[in-house]
Structures are given as structure tokens and as C-alpha cells.
Amino acid sequence: MTDPARHITTELVHHAYQAPSQFFAPQPAVHKASTVFFDSVEDMRKRRWLDKSGFTYGLHGTPTTYVLEERLCSLEGAQQCLLVPSGLSAISTVALGLLSAGDEVLIPDNAYGPNKDFAEHELARWGIRHVLFDPMDVQDLQAKLTPATKLVWLEAPGSVSMEFPDLIACVQLCRQRSVTTVLDNTWGAGLAFKPFDLLADGGSLGVDVSAHALTKYPSGGGDVLMGSITTVNQALHMRIKLTHMRLGIGVGANDAEMVLRSLPSMALRYRAHDASARTLAAALAQQSAVVQLLHPAFAGAPGHAQWHALCSAAQDGQGAAAGLFSVVIDPQYEQAAIDTFCDSLALFQIGYSWGGPVSLVVPYELDSMRAGGRGQVKAGTVVRFCVGLEAVQDLLNDLAQAWQKAFHTPWQTAPIAPSN
Ligand SMILES: *Cc1c(COP(=O)(O)O)cnc(C)c1O
Numbered sequence: 001m002t003d004p005a006r007h008i009t010t011e012l013v014h015h016a017y018q019a020p021s022q023f024f025a026p027q028p029a030v031h032k033a034s035t036v037f038f039d040s041v042e043d044m045r046k047r048r049w050l051d052k053s054g055f056t057y058g059l060h061g062t063p064t065t066y067v068l069e070e071r072l073c074s075l076e077g078a079q080q081c082l083l084v085p086s087g088l089s090a091i092s093t094v095a096l097g098l099l100s101a102g103d104e105v106l107i108p109d110n111a112y113g114p115n116k117d118f119a120e121h122e123l124a125r126w127g128i129r130h131v132l133f134d135p136m137d138v139q140d141l142q143a144k145l146t147p148a149t150k151l152v153w154l155e156a157p158g159s160v161s162m163e164f165p166d167l168i169a170c171v172q173l174c175r176q177r178s179v180t181t182v183l184d185n186t187w188g189a190g191l192a193f194k195p196f197d198l199l200a201d202g203g204s205l206g207v208d209v210s211a212h213a214l215t216k217y218p219s220g221g222g223d224v225l226m227g228s229i230t231t232v233n234q235a236l237h238m239r240i241k242l243t244h245m246r247l248g249i250g251v252g253a254n255d256a257e258m259v260l261r262s263l264p265s266m267a268l269r270y271r272a273h274d275a276s277a278r279t280l281a282a283a284l285a286q287q288s289a290v291v292q293l294l295h296p297a298f299a300g301a302p303g304h305a306q307w308h309a310l311c312s313a314a315q316d317g318q319g320a321a322a323g324l325f326s327v328v329i330d331p332q333y334e335q336a337a338i339d340t341f342c343d344s345l346a347l348f349q350i351g352y353s354w355g356g357p358v359s360l361v362v363p364y365e366l367d368s369m370r371a372g373g374r375g376q377v378k379a380g381t382v383v384r385f386c387v388g389l390e391a392v393q394d395l396l397n398d399l400a401q402a403w404q405k406a407f408h409t410p411w412q413t414a415p416i417a418p419s420n
Contacts, residue, residue, distance in 0.1 A: 008191065009267040011074040017067045027261060028067045032253045034058040050241070059250045068256045069228075071263055072218070075190035076210050077197055078230035080237035082244050083251045087186060087213020090227030091115050092122070094182050094211055095151065097243035098236075101127030103150040108135035108165065109372045110158025112184055132371050135165045136302060138173060145177050154207065155184040156310070157296050157303060160364050160384055161377050162326055164296040164303025167310060168198050171207055180236070182209040189217045191270050192311045192320035196232045200313070208236060215353060217322075220262040220269050222356025224255050269389065271315055273323025273355075276395065277387040281325045283396055284385075286412045287403065289333060292378045295325035302376040323387040324354055326364075328380040333407060338363050338381050341406030347390055347398045354386030359395060361385055 003011065017028045036055045038044035047054035049061060061069075069081035084090045095118065099105055105123065107116055109132045119130035129148070134140040135158055145152075152174050157164040167183070174181045185195050189212065196206035212218070214226040229244075231237040278297060285293040293300070296307035297319055307321070314320035329338055342350055348361040364382045366374055387395065400411035 008075060012071060012266060013264040015067060016070055027257070028064060030253050030257045031062045031064045032058070033062060050238075059248065060245065062253060062256075064253050064256050064260070065251065068260050071260065072190075072212070072214075072228045072230060075218075075263070075266075076185065076212065076228075076230045077190070077194045077232075078210065079232045080230065080234065080241075082229040082237070082241055083256065084227040084229065084244070084249050085251055086225045087112075087184075087211070087215050087227040088114050088118070089249065090211035090213065090229050091184070092118050093244050093247065093249060094209055094229055094240060095119070095123060095128075096247065097240035098151050098180060098182075098209075099123065099126075099128045100150075102148060104129045104131060104146060104148040105151045105153065106131050106133050106141065106144055106149055107153045108133060108155055108158065109370050110135050110161050110163055110375070111153055111155050112159045112186075113369060115153060115184070134372055134375060136163050136375060138166055138169045141170055142173055145173075145179060149177070149179050152179055152181050153184065154181055155187075157187060157307070160326060160369065160382060161366060161375070162294040162296055162301070162303075162324070163376060164301075164307040164310075166303075166306045167207075168205065171198060171205055175205070180209065181207045182211055183207040184212075185210040186213040186216050187322050187324065188311070188320070189266070189270060189322070191217075191267055192314050192322065195230075198310065206232070208233065209240070214259055216355030217266055217270055217273075218259050218263055218355075220266060220355055220357070221258065222353065222358060224258045226251055226255055226259055270320070270322065271318075272389055273387055274315070274318075274321050276389075276392040277323040277325055277385070278321065279392050280385060280387060280395055280399065281327075283399065283413070284327050286414050287407075287409070288412070289330045289403075289407050289409060290327045291330050291380050292328040293325070294327065294377065294382070295321065297321040324384070325387075326382050326384040328378050328382055331380040333381075335363075335381065337406050338383065341402050342383070344402035344405045345398055346402075347395055348385070357389040359386060359388035359390060 049056040072081045133144050195210040199205050210230045212228045281295040312319040342361050348359045351360045366382045403411050
């Protein structure tokens with residue numbers, strides 16, 4: 001169990017796990033089973049998996065998945081955890097567990113795209129309506145809440161455009177209306193802020209559910225897909241857990257092991273990704289072809305004040321902001337120039353996802369991703385960078401050479417002012 005006197009970094013290293021006699025070692029064992037044997041028919045009838053008092057079948061949990069669930073509860077400040085095979089599966093399982101025909105779900109317009117897609121193409125077939133709201137306008141959220149609204153998704157910041165919403169105000173509003181909130185907490189990852197204790201004073205205000213793509217920072221390798229659904233309310237957990245069981249969702253023991261192996265280094269990696277991302281973001285912001293920097297730790301970025309209120313105390317006062325940011329390129333540059341820039345990068349690979357050791361870059365056409373317009377994001381192509389663990393000077397050099405090749409303008413290197 002979590003020791004509240006200890007830092008999360010320590011909690012991720014020291015497991016509550018009980019090792020077999022004389023085999024206490026850094027990693028817990030990897031237990032694999034579909035079938036679990038019972039001592040007798042009577043034992044079979046008595047054993048319970050729902051409250052984790054016993055093991056009955058591999059799909060219902062193993063000692064390995066239980067340890068991982070405990071670690072993730074420590075990370076997010078949660079009481080209960082469910083493991084699912086991807087971050088997207090966390091999203092869909094929460095929706096299927098908590099919504100019924102006739103219900104409405106509200107999703108921010110800048111949310112992770114497949115969340116909107118799932119609502120549009122799957123939930124709609126079950127008679128569940130989804131409505132998009134402006135993530136930066138609490139009044140828009142308020143106006144769209146109806147008696148049929150049963151679930152509100154939140155994401156801080158938005159996946160590609162990086163606007164940081166007023167999470168506290170959104171959660172307060174939903175609390176007043178008794179609407180369940182679920183946060184996609186992949187970016188914050190349990191390190192930037194506490195999703196179940198947004199006021200950081202003991203849990204008086206928090207989201208109801210946190211969905212986390214463990215694929216990103218908890219895995220850290222770009223080689224595992226997994227997700228988690230954490231809660232602090234047993235009844236809410238049970239509703240999702242029963243749906244999860246009936247859908248037949250589970251994770252492989254080897255994948256659970258990989259995440260367990262990566263968790264102890266997660267806080268260090270997060271800090272390193274964050275520091276490099278801020279250095280690169282500051283350098284890119286100085287280029288004349290960049291019309292806007294979308295990184296919530298920088299003054300002037302959409303939602304900077306909200307980021308500051310929630311995340312600036314983390315990481316010993318450095319603030320926490322992950323390794324992800326975007327820039328908007330001046331619309332005078334053609335798509336071909338932006339493609340050339342991305343293609344000319346040698347260290348940044350072109351690829352989806354983030355949280356791994358290799359830096360990634362992807363250009364996005366924001367207009368086609370939004371129903372309600374670009375909001376606070378200026379006109380131009382959005383290029384998103386996911387900063388890996390390479391030496392930051394090498395990444396800077398790589399950006400500079402690709403920039404000159406694509407945009408035929410010199411790379412500016414004025415001194416960089418610190419952010420936060
Ligand atoms: C990657 C991601 C997901 C989905 O995770 P997968 O494991 O790739 O399915 C969900 N939400 C956010 C914000 C993500 O970045």
C-alpha cells in the first residue's frame with residue numbers, strides 16, 4: 001500500500017509485493033495462467049475474484065497484474081485499478097461501462113481523436129449520443145450539460161493542440177450537476193498533478209475516473225500497448241469492472257512485466273523528456289516561420305494560466321509538462337515545405353504515440369480534426385513533436401539542419417529564456 005509520507009518516485013520502486021521465501025529481488029515474478037487449480041469443488045465454489053480475495057481464472061487477474069494495479073493506484077492516487085490492452089481500450093471500456101441507450105456523453109473538441117471516433121461510430125449504434133464542447137470555455141460545457149448527460153470526458157492538455165483547460169472549474173461544474181467525470185490522464189501520467197485531488201489538499205475535488213494510456217510514459221519503450229482505468233469509488237469501479245469482465249478484456253503477463261520494469265524509472269524519464277521538450281520548444285518559438293507555440297508551460301500558450309495553477313508545483317517547483325508540444329507554421333509555407341522539414345529530420349522519426357526513447361514528429365491538419373473550429377490555435381499547419389531521450393543538443397542540431405533545408409531561412413539562435 002502507498003505510504004503518503006513518501007515521494008511517488010520511491011513508491012514506484014518499493015513494491016508491497018511479497019516475494020517467495022529467500023527470493024526477494026527487484027522485480028516481482030511473472031505469473032501466467034488461464035486455468036487456476038482449486039483444492040476442491042468446495043474451494044472452487046467459495047473463491048471470489050471480484051474483491052481480489054482469491055484467484056479463479058487468468059482473465060480475472062493474476063498476482064502479476066495485481067501488483068501492477070497496486071503500483072498504478074500509487075501513481076495516480078487511486079484506490080482501484082483495471083488493466084486493459086491499450087489506452088483506447090481504457091476509453092471504450094469506461095464508456096461501455098457507464099453509458100446506456102438514451103444517455104449523452106460530452107467530449108472536448110480537442111480530445112484524443114479515436115475517443116471522438118469511438119463515440120461517433122460505436123456508441124451511436126447503441127443509442128448513446130455524443131456532444132462536443134469547447135475545452136477552453138466552461139460556459140460552453142455548462143450550456144451543453146443536459147439531464148441526459150451521464151459522462152463528461154476531460155483531457156489536459158488536448159492531444160495535438162495542447163490547450164490546457166480549467167480542469168478544476170470543469171470538475172466543480174460536473175460535481176454540482178452530479179455528472180461523472182473521466183480524465184484522459186496520459187499526459188499528466190500521475191506526475192504532473194493528482195487527478196483525484198486537484199486542489200492538492202486531500203481529495204476534496206477530483207475526477208471520478210482516470211483513463212491512462214500506459215503505452216506512453218509508464219511503458220517508456222515504445223514497445224508495449226496497455227491502458228489503465230483508476231477510480232477512488234468502489235461502486236463506480238465495480239460497474240466498470242463487471243463490464244470489463246463481460247467483454248473478456250485482459251492483459252498479457254509479459255506486457256504487465258514490461259510496465260512493472262519501467263515504472264521505477266518513469267519519474268526520471270518524465271523529467272528528462274520535459275526538460276528537453278522545453279529547450280526545443282523555446283528554440284522553435286524563435287523561428288520566424290513559427291506563428292504560435294503550443295506548449296502549456298510557456299506564457300502566451302493557450303491555457304498557460306490553468307497549467308500553472310495545476311502543474312507548476314510538481315517536479316520540485318520546476319513544473320511538469322511532459323515531452324510533448326506543437327508549433328503552428330506560418331500559412332505562407334506550403335504543405336510540401338512542412339513535409340520536407342519532417343522528412344529531413346534525422347533523429348526525429350515520423351510516427352504516432354509518444355513516451356518512448358526516440359523523438360517523433362507528425363504534421364496535422366487541425367481544421368479536419370475539429371468540429372467547432374480552431375479555437376485559440378492560429379492558422380497554419382500544426383507540427384507536433386514528441387521529444388525522446390536523445391541528447392538535447394543533437395536534437396537542436398537536427399531541427400536546425402532540417403529547418404534550413406525546408407524553409408530556406410536561417411535558424412535563429414537567440415539566447416533562450418527559461419519557461420515556467
Ligand atoms: C496514445 C493515447 C491514447 C491511446 O493509447 P493507445 O495505447 O495507443 O491505444 C489515449 N489518449 C491519449 C491522450 C493518448 O496519447
